[in-house]
Amino acid sequence: MSYNSQLRSAILQFSRVTASNERTAIGYLKSSNWNVEAAANLYFSSNNGSRSRASSDKTELESLFEQFRDSSDQPNTMTTEGAIRFMEEIGVELDEATVLVIAELLQAPVIGVFEKDKFVEGWSSINAMNLETIRSKIPILRSNLDNDTDFKKVYKYTFNLALPPGQRSLPLEIAIYYWCLLLKDRFKDHIDDWISFLENKDRNSITRDTWNCMYEFVQLAKNDPGLASYDVDGAWPSILDDFVRHQRSKA
């Protein structure tokens, strides 16, 4: 994500005052409408002078990480089983999209794997320094999915998460699984048609381009459920053209 120079200097200023990272800075600045002073006030009141405790908090997160790391795993890496236990612990169902929000927050390399430094960095960026605060943040993370900007971030990151190693595009069934997870609300008018359309097509993978463009398509469908404004000669990937043609021919 890129910011213009004005916003950038606000981020810099905020980070300098609060000694926080960029992510935290953006979060606070956003919630105070990019007013640095207000953001700093918010930061300090909510953290209650946590600055001095920063390093001890990190150790708390690190030990939390170790709790869920399997001893047979690579050092500094938490794998699926640990991750599942962790999700249960913090009250996140495995089949809810919030998993992906967390995976994006912790910059998981693939689904079900967390790296220690990213884990610590991710949680501290939203000031969740221990299990308890992490739990308290879950509703906020969950609601992130309703916000277009955050959703888009998570949506695009999901392609990386889901991509099998060494591949360029997503196997169809995996793509469908994640689409269901992410789009069941946003795309509810069309998701069933979309999936049955995909299943009837002899195409067994989804390219990154298609995945990314799907976000824009969902936005379009949200505002225009009849898809009348869709231009089949426009800059869409052809699979979406085919889908829209298919939908129109049914209508």
Next chain:
Amino acid sequence: MATNPPNREDLKATWAFLEAGIERIMRDLNSGMDMSTYMNVYTAVHNFCTSQRPIAQPPNLQQSAGVHRGAHLLGEDLYNKLIEYLTKHLTEIKEGSQAHSDEALIEYYINEWERYTVAAKFINHLFRYLNRHWVKREMDEGKKNIYDVYTLHLVRWRLDLFNHVQKHVMAGVLQLIEKERNGQTIETTMVKSIVTSFVSLGLDENDSTKSTLDVYRQFFEMPFLAATSQYYQIESKQFVAENSVVEYMKKAEARLAEEQNRVHLYLHPDITGPLMKTCEKVLIQEHAGLLREEFQILLDNDRQGDLQRMYNLLSRIPDGLDPLRTKFEAHVRRAGLAAVDKIADDGGDNLEPKVYVDALLEVHTQYQGLVLTAFKGEAEFVRSLDNACREFVNRNKVCKSASTKSPELLAKYADSLLRKSAKSAEESDLENKLTAIMTVFKYVEDKDVFQKFYSKMLAKRLVNFTSASDDAETSMIGKLKEACGFEYTNKLQRMFQDMQISKDLNDAYKVWLEDKPQDDSSATAVDFSCQVLGTSFWPLNPPGTPFNIPEVIIKTYSKFVDFYNEKHTGRKLTWLWHLCKGDLKANFCKNAKVPYTFQVSTYQMAILLLFNDRLIISYDDIEKNVALSQEYLVPSLAIFLKAKVLTISPATAKPGPGTTFTLNTDFKSKKIRVNLNMAVRAEQKQEVEETHKTIEEDRKLLMQSAIVRIMKARKVMKHVVLVQETIAQIKSRFTPKIPDIKKCIDILLEKEYLERLDGERLGYLA
């Protein structure tokens, strides 16, 4: 007449003297005027103007100015006297005119006009001194309504006579012209004189030496055009009600010519434009709808003359032809489609290429002829013709199964012309037919398909030496190059080059062989020649079956390989056995005095050579020895059975595992040379399918490379623009569909040649 000029200072006397002279000139010029009288009048004017009467000089004026004013005032007296005289004279003429009407009035008017203007010239001359001094000075001072004496005559005519009588005169003129339009003969010089007189009355207000057409336009042109419009309105309405449209067109055409002619005969040329416009409006514009309705009927009945007439008429009015072009285009398209429908029903699946192409050409020729003769080859009609032809050439009943059928059949037709055959066409005739092919080719949208089939068939002609004429081949390629550019025919030309190079190569090989020690006679026992063809230029595929090279030719084979490798190191030779052939001398036939020669494919040769050792061989043995796959082996054997070179056992079986073959020593044939090398029908069909398949693949590559080329040059581009540009680049080969282009963009995105940027833009990734 007074012999001497009167006292120079006496106006009354002077004018009396002058008036007598003027009256003489006006009324009785014909009886002449002697020189001295004339000179005396002239002198009287001069004297009067130069007299220095002190009277009438205002006392307060300075002396020097007084001289001037004096002459001035004197001139003015004379001028006014002249006006007075003219008005009186013209009033008399006006009164005289009331006794006449119609033609008599015109005649009267003309006579008076002519007398008056001639006299005016003389009088002008007599008053030259006045003109030169007094009039000139007045005009120089910028006084309006002062004219030289001749012009004064015209001005007075206009004011004192013309304004009163012109209506009556014009009524007469119009009546006269109407008479002529109704077919009577009239004295056209009368109208002409009237026109001339009207034109003469036009004086430029600012410069009396110049004339304008104002008077003429107002008093002649306007009423004349109004009368014309009314006349033809009535006439055409009546005519149309009673006659056919075709008759009406003839009538209108005749009327227009007649009016045009009228201008030449007795009207002022200035009227041509307005008159024609008036006639066109009434005669054509107002009936344009009716004419256009007839257009389809004329087309249906191929009435070329009437179509031409209609074109000529409607081309005279603004936007008159547009509806015709639309109708014409639709008509030609229908005609083309109908022609194709007819032969498609007759021909079915095995439609003769010639029949198809001829049907297309016939329609084109017919309507091209029509455009050239009836529509004068007008560019817009040519465009309509082209549009229609493009439609029915690319989208007709035959093309329904596959849009690429037109170029395929066209290429096949070209092949049938260029291939050696019994009914080969004459050279000049052939050239015409090739030109005709290009006519259809121009309309073909899938030019790449034509290219594909053409090069396939050219390759076959060259490899099999069945091309009828090198000149014709060159001519055809020249035409294609002219139409589509160098790149289109590049490979075709390379194929010819390879043929030439191969000829030289074979010669070189023979020389090379002679220099070699003859260790084994079998190397030269076979008469051998070959073509070495560049893989990337020839649309030939490597053989689709394994093959054991027969013992007899293996030496030759390896010698040539040695030779070639010696000559060009690092080049790989692929032997296209399925395209090779040879002659076998058959010495086994009991009944033949002269041994038969079998013309066979290399595969067949390998099979037959096995029978040198044994007379009966099983299918499995043959298969083992020649190693051919079944789809090649079975048809080859089938040909031998059909020609009775071999017999099969069991007798009714089809060639296949478990059967055995016996050499037929009783073989008989009417010909010494027996051609057994026949293409298998199934093979041909498969080839066509394959060609179509490669077309699809080639198109994808062509589109992708076009996209990459464009993006490489532009780096960043809007999606829509990229698609348009790609279409523009590829259009000359085929018409790409947008979804196909988009698929190619998808592929390039996936392969990371391109990336998607915001705002529907794409970026090029090096």
